[in-house]
Structures are given as C-alpha cells and as structure tokens.
Amino acid sequence: MRVRHAGSGFTLLELVIALAILALVSVNVTLVTRTGSQAVRSGAFWQTLNDEADQTLDRISLALMASDASNLYPIAISPLYTNAVSYKVSLGVEDGQPVESPPESISWEELEDRGRIQWRENPGLPEERGVTWSNWVPSFFDGETFNGSDDNGNALVDESGLAFDMEGDLVNIHLTIERPNPDGQPVPVTRKIQVTCRN
C-alpha cells in the first residue's frame, strides 16, 4: 500500500511554468532596470555636457564683461577670429584714476586629441597662476573643418572650438564642448554669446 502525500512538491509542469514566468518577469525587470539606468546615464551625460558648456561660457562672459574693451588684445574682426584673448579687469577708482587688475588671459590650448580652455593671471610672469575651465574643447568648432571656408555659416573661417571676434565694445564668444557619451561616441554642444565690455 502506497501512501500518497498530496500537496507537497510540484509537478514538473508546474515547475516549468513557474520558471518560465519567473524568467519572463526577470527579463522584463532587467530590461526596465537597464533602460532606466541607461536613461539615467544618458541624462546625466547630457546634463553634464550642457552644464559644462554653460558654466564655461558664463565664466568667459563674466570675465570679459568686466574688462575694458580698449585693453582687449588681439582684436579679431569677422571672418577672422582669435582663440586667445588678453584683457584687464577694472578694480575701481583710486584718487580719481581707474585701477586695473593684473593682466589676464583666456586661451584655447591643445592637448593630445582635443584642447582645453585655460584662464591665466599674469601670463608668462613668475607670479602666474591659472585655472582650467574645460578639458573638452575640440580643435575645430562644431561643423567646421580646416578648408579655408565657413562651413557652419557663422561668418568665421576655420574657427577653433573656442573663438572670439570683436565688434567695437562687443565680443562674440563661440564655444564647442565635445565629450564621449557612455557608448564612446563624441557628442558636441555649441554655445554662442555676445557680451559688452562694461569698462
């Protein structure tokens, strides 16, 4: 006589079905999780990219806003441009005479496969100090190649990732920031702004 213990254990069919359902749910959860994390990484990447472009441009703008247009050097008028500018900032007035800061400069400097934006105070002097504002500035502006023509229609020829051109007291600042995305593909963002030298 065999005693059958009903309720304990599962049939093979039940197990197979359960496993199949578990697999389906796991795959879906994994897909959702992966999609979510990819979206997070992508969103974070874009936010970082845009933040860096905005922050770098703001720093350049604020520096030139407080400068004296007559002290800007060199002067480049469209379609020419310059990727470095020297200037002095007003510190106030003393005994009726304007007081200026030590000389400062903002320049694009070449790295291995891209460039960086370097701010310097007292450039070339023993007391020089500098800050890197961005390490992701390409050699050429987005859409531009070295061919002697204005490829991207911004009235500048063969401009670099950082370019300045002047119109009197106005300075046009052109900036491209390019970073590799999570897939390793370089993604550029561009910014352009016109600032007035207040002094």
Add this chain to the structure above:
Amino acid sequence: MEARMSMGFRVRLQRTNGGGALVAGLVLMALLAALGAGLVRLQTSIQRRRSQSIDAKRSLYVSEAGLAEALFAISLGKSGAIASPEIPASWGGGVYWVESKQDSAGNRVLVCTGLAGRGRSTITTVVQPRTNPIATAGIGAFEALSVGAGAVLDGYDSSLGSFEDQLDTSYAFPTTGQGALLTCNGDIDIEGPPTPSADVSTFVFGDARPGVSGVVRTDPGVVLTGSSAARDHESRATPIALPVIDTTRGTATLSGTLAPGRMRYDAIHVRSGETLRLKGPLTLVTDTLDVSGRLEVDGSQGKVELFVLQTLRLEAGSELETLHRRPQRFGLFLGNLGQVGSDYQTLAGSSASLPPAGRKPDEALRFQPRGTFYGLIYAPFSDLSLPADLRLFGAVVARRLTLAPQARVSLDRDLLSSNMGGSALPRLQSWRFDTPPDTPLTRSPIDPLIMLRRAGHEPLASSQAHQEQLATINYRDTDGTHRTFVGDLSELDWDEVDAVDSVQWNSGGDGGLSAPVLPVGRQGPGNDAFIFLVPEESHG
C-alpha cells in the same frame, strides 16, 4: 481535500496558503519604487541646477537694471541711493537696492545688489556724476594747443565762491595755484620766457594732457605742477543743435540792451564807442557779429547763449565784458565760420565735417577784445587765439587754440558738471562684480519675494524707491516770474514751467538739502525751457 486511498483510508489534506509570491511581489515593487525615486531625484537635481543657473543670470540682469535706475537718479541730481536691504525695490520678478557714497574725488560709488529666485549678484560701479561733454575738455583743443610765454593758467570752482575767495596767498600774484586742465588730441606746446634772464615764467597750475600719441613740450622756465601723461582716449567734438528760430531780424546795428528772448539776426554790428548789452535769459543766433565797441553780457537773470555761425569779429580795441560772475551763465558757440551759404547748420561733431585748416581764418574770425569773460567758448571748427587782454574765467575749447603770451585763464571746474552746451550726464569710470553683502535676504536661499511676504513687507516700485523724493525747485514760469516749489515734483504743474533754474533734493533721513543742481533735461524746439524728466512709474 480528501483523498481516497485505495485501502479505504481517508486522509484529510491540510490546505496550505503559504507561499513566497507576495513577498517576491513586494520586493519587486520596492525595487521598482526605488528605481523610480532615483529617477525623480535625478530629475529634481537637474531641474534645480538649471533653475539656479537661470536665477544667477536673472539676478545679474536685476543688478544692472538697478544700476540703470541709480544712474537715472544721478542725472536728476540725486545721490543714486535706491531702496534698502530691508525693503528693496522690485523689478522683473526680483528685487534690488543700491547703496551710494561719494569718494574723495567727487565720484559716486554705486553698489547694486540684485536678487532673483536663488540668484544673488552685486555690481559695483564708480560714476562721475555729471560730466559736461564740452567743458570736460577744460582749456582744450582737438588738434593743437599752444600756450604763450608768461601765461598763467589755473582753476577754481564757482560753486564754492568767487575766484578771489579761493586764492592761494603764498604766490606773489593772484592765483589759486591749482585746478587747471589743458587737453588736446595732439601735442601741447608751452612756451617759456624769451630769455633766461627774463623774470617772467609760464605757469600751468594743473594738468596738461596731450593726445594718445601726443607730447607736452615745455621750454625752460615753464612751471607745470600737474600731470603731463598722455590720455588714453581722444576727445570728440560734441554735436550741438542750433535753436530753431524761424524769423530773422535781418541786419542791424545795435546799441543799448537787447531784451531777453529768442532772436535771430543775419548780422549784428556794434559801432565803436557804443555798447550793446545782452540780457539773459537770451538765446541769440546770428550769422555775423561785428563788434568795434563794447559788448556786455548780463546773465544774472538767466543764461545767455550766443551762436555765431559765419563771421565773428571783435577787433582790437573792442571790449567784451560779462556782468555776472558765474561762467554757467554765458555760452559762446561758433559755427563753421567762413562757410558760405550755410543757413541752419548743426555744430557737428565728427572730424570729417571739420573744414580744412586755415580756411579763411582772418576774414571769418577775429577775436581780439579786452575785458573780463565769464563763460564757455566752444569753437570746434576754428583756430582761436585768446588775447592777453581778455581775462577768462570758465572754459574754452577750439579746433586749434593759442593762448597769447601773458594770457590769463582760470578754468571753472563747476562748468565740468554743468548743462551749458550739453547735458551733463553721468560718466561710468569703473564697473566690476563684487561679493554680495551679508544681509538676511542674501543669506537665505529662498526667493526674496517670498521672504518679504512672510515678513509682511512689500517691495517698492523703482520710481518710489529713490532716497530723495522731495525737492525744492526754483523755476521761471511762463509769465517770466521766478517761483519756488517745495514737495514732490510729480505734483508740480509743469505746463506753467518755462525754465528750471535749480533743484535741491531733500535727502530724506537727515532732512538736509543737496547742493543746487540743474538736472539733465530736454530743450524742446521753440522752447528754451528745460523739460524736467519726472520719474515715471516703472515696471516691477
């Protein structure tokens, strides 16, 4: 459930409700909820950073708007102080206040703090309060300036008293010993005594500032007490629009007193031995002014503006005398002398409109009077020589200026901030970012409008936020009667105002009045009244 066993046993099977599906489900839900929360948090931080960046820019714009309001206040003769950290002024969804103080050089230091959302921005500027675009050149020339041997040049401030009240008695001759300002876009030549043994020297008690690439050449025996550094900019001739007077009175030989008003002549002659007095307030335009006798200018009741367009002759032996002693009361403006066929013309400012050098100088311009001159001479087209017999208090600006040997000129520094010949607008000297001050509003990250609402305060409209709201205004009404109004200027009936003489602002806290000023205004065509710019209700 009952299972029937083949042997007849009946076994009752316990139905179990245990299982892990619910737990698994709950864990799964928790995971998904955590994932969702993470995404929401990420998005929130992204949004917060973006709004902070936007608020920072907004606060910068609010600061600049506050500075613009302060500059407007200064152009009206106020201090530029607006609102306060406790109750700021509102503009564009943000708030701001401006602190104003005066430095030792008379400049206004304005510190404007703007707040918008979470953004905080402070800008500090230094402003020269009122800069007359013509008189700021002092004793100036656009092309060349020469000073003859034995000349004495100094300066004083007529708003502080007479020239005699400001003398430096340590000198053997009457002089203030300071305050001169020579400017030129080109070179400045200062001649010394003709021989080393001569006991006369040339004195310039002040600065001689040549052009960007110019130099100051001084002979031995020249005493220059101030700076001779080249300037970093060139002076530009300021355009002046001629008063519109439709009818001309033709050619006249005048003597006696020319009554106040607005007049135009083709030519005015003053014969030898006769006297013509110009009595202000007077605007007089003439193509030709030929004086062989005596020309008096009386600006005691109102300023006199004399425009000579084609020919000016004050021959040797003629006299030019001002009866008032405030240079702000007389302006002599010379047009493009010698230019045939010009009718109404603008005393234009661009160098391109200047005639070639030496064009009919002797025929169109002879300026050799003797006397005492209190006023401003503006001759952007002319080569002007100031004779030694004319004692000048005020300012003189010409294309080329020659001060004769032994000439005596005293620059009135009060003219540099007057409205004679042009609106004395504030001039920006320095602009820079600064650290926001430590106040409850700047410390808190909360939107300042929300903070103020919680405290029960409402920010002020910009027009009502100036520190000075009440004023004492002296003016001449349309009947020619001089009147005084005290109170809020928006309550004055401006239709009855013909000309403003001066305004004194009540500085509020201490109840004191500012020094009298003539605010920047607009001189409308056909009306020589200054139309006072009453602050309007601004957006905010």
